Amino acid sequence: MIPLTKEIIFGYDDLPKTKLEVPEWGGFVFLRSLTAGESMRLSELHELHNGNIPMKDMLAVLSHCVVDEKNNPIFPKEEEAVDGLLTKNMRVIQYLLKEINKLNSITIDKIEDEEKKS
Secondary structure, eight states, X not given: OOOOOHHHHHHSXXXXXXXXXXXXXXXXXXXXXXXXXXXXXXXXXXXXXXXXXXXXHHHHHHHHHEEOTTSOBSOOOHHHHHHHXXXXXXXXXXXXXXXXXXXXXXXXXXXXXXXXXX
């Protein structure tokens, strides 16, 4: 192991990614986990809307998490992505959002629970 520097930490790709078949769209997509900033935005929306995050905001999250092989978003413009995703099959959207949730399954509550155990 080496001592980490700011440059190493900021340059390291630490976002888990998964490949998902989407037969309804005729292929597959890569989904990556949320960044800390995206997760913070989602938490703020959750609080602002009493747990009922508007679909447009959920589609914005989805647009950031659908990436290419190098973790670059395939939807570079959020507003354009949301408008396009609003026209797609809701079952597919729900499936993708569910998979994003799986990638981001560690919550503050789970971390606090683990700390109490140790």
